[in-house]
Amino acid sequence: MTPNNIFNEILSFQSVKLTMKQERIVQAAIQLFAEKGYSNTSTAEIAKVAEASEASIFKKYGSKEKLLLSIIVPSLKEFFPTMADEVIGPISEANSTFEGFLAAFLKNRSEMVIANKEIFQVIVKELIYKEDLKNELTPYIFEAAASRLARVIDLYKERGELIDIPTHKILKSLLTFIGGFFTSHFVLLNNESVAEEVIEDAVRFIMHGIGIKTTSMN
Amino acid sequence: MTPNNIFNEILSFQSVKLTMKQERIVQAAIQLFAEKGYSNTSTAEIAKVAEASEASIFKKYGSKEKLLLSIIVPSLKEFFPTMADEVIGPISEANSTFEGFLAAFLKNRSEMVIANKEIFQVIVKELIYKEDLKNELTPYIFEAAASRLARVIDLYKERGELIDIPTHKILKSLLTFIGGFFTSHFVLLNNESVAEEVIEDAVRFIMHGIGIKTTSMN
DNA sequence: TCAGTGAGTAAGTAATTACTCACTTTGTAG
DNA sequence: CTACAAAGTGAGTAATTACTTACTCACTGA
Incomplete structure (x- = not known):
């Protein structure tokens, strides 16, 4: 998959409206990544803070890395x-x-x-x-x-x-x-x-x- | 253990001269930490690059964290x-x-x-x-x-x-x-x-x- | 009413993690 | 040469990791 396709895939996450659970997951991830860094935050911890199951993270984002990118990439366009x-x-x-x-x-x-x-x-x-x-x-x-x-x-x-x-x-x-x-x-x-x-x-x-x-x- | 004791312990690592193996371990750690970050570097990888056993790291430094500090703290005094x-x-x-x-x-x-x-x-x-x-x-x-x-x-x-x-x-x-x-x-x-x-x-x-x-x- | 769909999850899995232990090897002082 | 300490290690371990699978549930359009 070329970089461009990756970017489009990431950007597509925000195009469909997020459910409440998905919103909670993103918010938990932002908070934890900012506080302790990406590498020091486990998907289990994100799920716990978001009061969701780990599987929900992977259902929507596929991988921990894509969750990170789904936070970073759209925001860059804002910054x-x-x-x-x-x-x-x-x-x-x-x-x-x-x-x-x-x-x-x-x-x-x-x-x-x-x-x-x-x-x-x-x-x-x-x-x-x-x-x-x-x-x-x-x-x-x-x-x-x-x-x-x-x-x-x-x-x-x-x-x-x-x-x-x-x-x-x-x-x-x-x-x-x-x-x-x-x-x-x-x-x-x-x-x-x-x-x-x-x-x-x-x-x-x-x-x-x-x-x-x-x-x-x- | 108070912060001060930790600092003294860390500084004691450099006071005794390092063996060749220990030197290799420190150099490998510096290289890998700089390249990929502390959290993304495993002690197994450090040992491999240093051509030493993982156990040697822990024999000398006790923990991965202390190895990091043994790199950072003495250098601060230099910087x-x-x-x-x-x-x-x-x-x-x-x-x-x-x-x-x-x-x-x-x-x-x-x-x-x-x-x-x-x-x-x-x-x-x-x-x-x-x-x-x-x-x-x-x-x-x-x-x-x-x-x-x-x-x-x-x-x-x-x-x-x-x-x-x-x-x-x-x-x-x-x-x-x-x-x-x-x-x-x-x-x-x-x-x-x-x-x-x-x-x-x-x-x-x-x-x-x-x-x-x-x-x-x- | 009910088939179809997407959201959500409990319970895994294999791999990797930092760290330990019992052991051997090496260097050295007497 | 030998005794002894320090240096070094192979083979573990329990815990955690990102990720998967097989499933249920809630909803919706016909």
């Missing part, structure tokens, strides 16, 4: 592509400065991640491990998020708001920091919210760093 | 405290500017991590999962690395090289970016080296961000 078309576009149009865009973007995505924090934790924790999964999903993530952010960067660069260095370099620094930001807040520290001030601090750091401003003209 | 006393001090003394310090620091720590890349990967991957381990080690890491970095920040702040905001805010931004830097390069991308240019880019970002320099006096 990232939605981010591209429905988030990045409107946010950048509504903000005249890159600084404003950045603050709105970080706030918007933070709220999104917090609302789906356990799923986000599962994705981060498992993506680090699973080489195959990583290799299959990163091109997708890159296309969905990075390439659109690059366009926004180009836009504001033309307006003279951003430094004149290659866009890929700006993007790389930006993604490194944002990745660190989300990972530290929502995976390591497991925060429930992000204060306005924290976002302001992050934006200031991204825009101006920690050095004093030198008086140079452009 | 972090050495960093504090033997790295941060000399580097900051040898560099008159914070920018110079930062470049030297990033280069020095990158080389250190690359030389022990698999161990670094094991630490990152397991620290994300294991709540207990994380809670036990973070105060230690913080004391070793963060508090010393804070002093360096204070030093250069007094010299007027860094912006005048609370040190903990500077530190937080710095650690977020550096954490993202090391994780993306050496865990996600599994890089073998870091080009001079990459470090320069990172330093520039940390110092000045991606916004254009505004002409404001201080």
Whole structure:
């Protein structure tokens, strides 16, 4: 079975409405995977928490791995592509400065991640491990998020708001920091919210760093 | 057994010189843990790769968990405290500017991590999962690395090289970016080296961000 | 009313897991 | 050479693992 067929199969799980039992199974799996990791969670435990039988898991999902993917894959489309078309576009149009865009973007995505924090934790924790999964999903993530952010960067660069260095370099620094930001807040520290001030601090750091401003003209 | 006793027990493993077989076991464990993760690696597999018997593992280490800790704990002292006393001090003394310090620091720590890349990967991957381990080690890491970095920040702040905001805010931004830097390069991308240019880019970002320099006096 | 269908499950199974025990081999001090 | 301790191991074990099978039940359309 090719990767594409696998993806379509996984996505088909959500197309038919889930029964109550199936919903309980998915919720139990999300909770346990986020808490203890995929490998340390047995199907027996998932069934117990969901108050269902183990066989029900396999009837619907076929394997433990597909249950994991049925959680991860559809959510990626929520974390990232939605981010591209429905988030990045409107946010950048509504903000005249890159600084404003950045603050709105970080706030918007933070709220999104917090609302789906356990799923986000599962994705981060498992993506680090699973080489195959990583290799299959990163091109997708890159296309969905990075390439659109690059366009926004180009836009504001033309307006003279951003430094004149290659866009890929700006993007790389930006993604490194944002990745660190989300990972530290929502995976390591497991925060429930992000204060306005924290976002302001992050934006200031991204825009101006920690050095004093030198008086140079452009 | 209290945490302290556990730590002392773990540290005692390295105090006596390892036999060749024991060395092979540790090397096999590092390799497999880094590649597939602790939970996905069986003691049988470690024994096979090490060309030793499973019983030898348990004779020396008692449990699979202690084998993991015997890899992680001593290395932390190499990654972090050495960093504090033997790295941060000399580097900051040898560099008159914070920018110079930062470049030297990033280069020095990158080389250190690359030389022990698999161990670094094991630490990152397991620290994300294991709540207990994380809670036990973070105060230690913080004391070793963060508090010393804070002093360096204070030093250069007094010299007027860094912006005048609370040190903990500077530190937080710095650690977020550096954490993202090391994780993306050496865990996600599994890089073998870091080009001079990459470090320069990172330093520039940390110092000045991606916004254009505004002409404001201080 | 009842055949057909999908949801759900109790009770398995073979394989794998971390770990143990009784034993042999090896290195070394006297 | 020998005695003894440490290093090393083959052959287990009970528990857990992901997964299967053969079944019941609840519902629905004709």
